[in-house]
Amino acid sequence: MSNIVAIVGRPNVGKSTLYNRLTETRKAIVDDFSGVTRDRHYGIAEWVGRSFTVIDTGGYVANSEDVFETAIREQVVIAIEEATVILFMVDVTTGITDLDDEIATLLRKGKKPVFIVVNKVDNHALQSDATLFYSLGLGEIYNISSMTGSGTGELLDEMIKCF
Numbered sequence: 001m002s003n004i005v006a007i008v009g010r011p012n013v014g015k016s017t018l019y020n021r022l023t024e025t026r027k028a029i030v031d032d033f034s035g036v037t038r039d040r041h042y043g044i045a046e047w048v049g050r051s052f053t054v055i056d057t058g059g060y061v062a063n064s065e066d067v068f069e070t071a072i073r074e075q076v077v078i079a080i081e082e083a084t085v086i087l088f089m090v091d092v093t094t095g096i097t098d099l100d101d102e103i104a105t106l107l108r109k110g111k112k113p114v115f116i117v118v119n120k121v122d123n124h125a126l127q128s129d130a131t132l133f134y135s136l137g138l139g140e141i142y143n144i145s146s147m148t149g150s151g152t153g154e155l156l157d158e159m160i161k162c163f
């Protein structure tokens, strides 16, 4: 049984950018079905010779704020059930939003290992802004830039220890 890494978080934090980086040149295993599966993409990734499945959540097709938040919550609940490890992505440029807080609450109740991935830390000056995310109460934070790939190695090194 393959290890499963689910990337969850609000829209626009950079989940798909990280997913694409991790699964680059590898094909998606499962295509679209319906409902919640339509909002999930599965791909294969590899790090230091260990391969694992990555799930990108959220290509949300909701038309109101309420439905939209429900969809995100639903993805988090599924991730808690099926993932080996959850990457909870947040955005250093926006800080912590209400939805981030809500996702954090759900994840704290779940029993799965969670890595807080602070994305868009594109330069050194933003490193200190990222410390704010310790207040989500989910432990260590991992600063990365999905765009440049900076910080992703350290994250993956820690993550595969959960496999």
Ligand code: GDP
Pocket: 010, 011, 012, 013, 014, 015, 016, 017, 018, 058, 119, 120, 121, 122, 144, 145, 146, 147, 148
């Ligand atoms: P998703 O909605 O969470 O899947 O987010 P996307 O991966 O679609 O990215 C949302 C936006 O953030 C896009 O315009 C990306 O180019 C941008 N983005 C993603 N990662 C980074 C990053 O590390 N730094 C910066 N500055 N922008 C990023």
Ligand code: MG
Pocket: 015, 016, 017, 057, 058, 059
């Ligand atoms: Mg996306």
